[in-house]
Amino acid sequence: MDDKKRIRAFDSCILIIVCLIIFVVGEAEGRAFFVFGDSLVDNGNNNYLLTTARADSYPYGIDYPTHRATGRFSNGLNIPDIISERIGSEPTLPYLSPQLNGERLLVGANFASAGIGILNDTGIQFINIIRISRQLQYFEQYQQRVSALIGVEQAQRLINQALVLITLGGNDFVNNYYLIPFSARSRQFALPDYVVYLISEYRKILVRLYELGARRVLVTGTGPLGCVPAELAQHSRNGECAADLQRASDLFNPQLLQLVNQLNSEIGSNIFISANAFQSNMDFISNPQAYGFVTSKVACCGQGPYNGIGLCTPASNLCPNRDVYAFWDPFHPSERANRLIVETFMIGDTKYMNPMNLSTIMHLDSMT
Structure with a gap:
């Protein structure tokens, strides 16, 4: 073989290798991502609704790449x-965004809406929010839109291979059971019975997700509800976490883990993955300095004790360096805290993730 033929053959091999790499990377990055839940994971759906549960004005988004409020309840990026970023995909758009069409649909969608809970009566004070039943209806609608784009069979494959995140439960306590003294739900249920009821309702939601084709579902428990600046401002004398809300988390999270294990056992496959958001948060709440925070009690943006009163607005106190605050506003972690939480999702051991972490899931799924 002469030199020219060798060069052409070599070039052909290189081209084939490059094409294979592009194909493999494309496949890895092609995994769709769907998000359901509340303000911890809403990335802008509520901007399109007439609701008071909004994060559409300064200083929200101050550290986002555009430095503008996007509807995320964060100074920058949120958990989804x-x-x-970690799974090598572009961020999902809010389902209500007019930009979510054509090829963008194949990335996935974020259906989350600030203020919602497991129960339909959670967050009624926010008036117009996308309750979880409606989020699931939108997911069905999404599937019809994608089927029209790429065909029913390919759409089903996209859904089955997708990663799904669902974050619910916190508002059922903060914006329902404990919203006011002697709320309707607290008169109806003692706390342990209320938790059992929530779990029974959550079961229906997760089963419905499975019926709609979800096969990898990351289910986060509640964070330490009594330790957020809003609760410290109302209930704490010396910076201690609010006992009632901590008890709610302590009751809810183990039962949610039990539900996940039961569902996986019934299905015969590890469809649902439990993420211990309580522990992920408590690590830096109980020892903020070890994680580079100056405080885990005072919100960066807010007013009153612990900056925990009211909303984060242009009139609020605003810290100069968001990276050293565990909480951005009275209820929500800062972007840097969100990064620490996601790190436990990615590589955490069974203390954080059950039955496996997200890195293991990605590895296993890449082999099938």
């Missing part, structure tokens, strides 16, 4: 954004 960071998961998208």
Whole structure:
């Protein structure tokens, strides 16, 4: 073989290798991502609704790449954004965004809406929010739109191979059971019975997700509800976490883990993955300095004790360096805290993730 033929053959091999790499990377990055839940994971759906549960004005988004409010309840990126980063995908758009069409649909969609809970009566004070039943209806609608784009069979494959994140439960306590003294739900249920009821309702939601084709579902428990600045401002004398809300988390999270294990056992496959968001948060709440925070009690943006009163607005106190605050506003972690939480999702041991972490899931799924 002469030199020219060798060069052409070599070039052909290189071209084939490059094409294979592009194909493999494309396949890895092609995994769709769907998000359901509340303000911890809403990336802008509520901007399109007439509701008071909004994060559409300064200083929200101050550290986002555009430095503008996007509807995320964060100074910058939120948990779904960071998961998208880690799995090599572009961020999902809010389902209500007019930009979510054509090829963008294949990335997935974020259906989350600030203020919602497991129960339909959670967050009624916010008036117009996308309750979880409606989020699931939108997911069905999404599938019809994608089927029209790429065909029913390919759409089903996209859904089955997708990663799904669902974050619910916190508002059922903060914006329902404990919203006011002697709320309707607290008169109806003692706390342990209320938790049992929530879990029974959550079961229906997760089963419905499975029926709609979800096969990898990351289910986060509640964070330490009594330790957020809003609760410290109302209930704490010396910076201690609010006992009632901590008890709610302590009751809810183990039962949610039990539900996940039961569902996987019934299905005969590890469809649902439990993420211990309580522990992920408590690590830096109980020892902020070890994680580079100056405080885990005072919100960066807010007013009153612990900056925990009211909303984060242009009139609020605003810290100069968001990276050293565990909480951005009275209820929500800062972007840097969100990054620490996602890190436990990615590589955490069974203390954080059960039955496996997200890196293991990605590895296993890449082999099938």
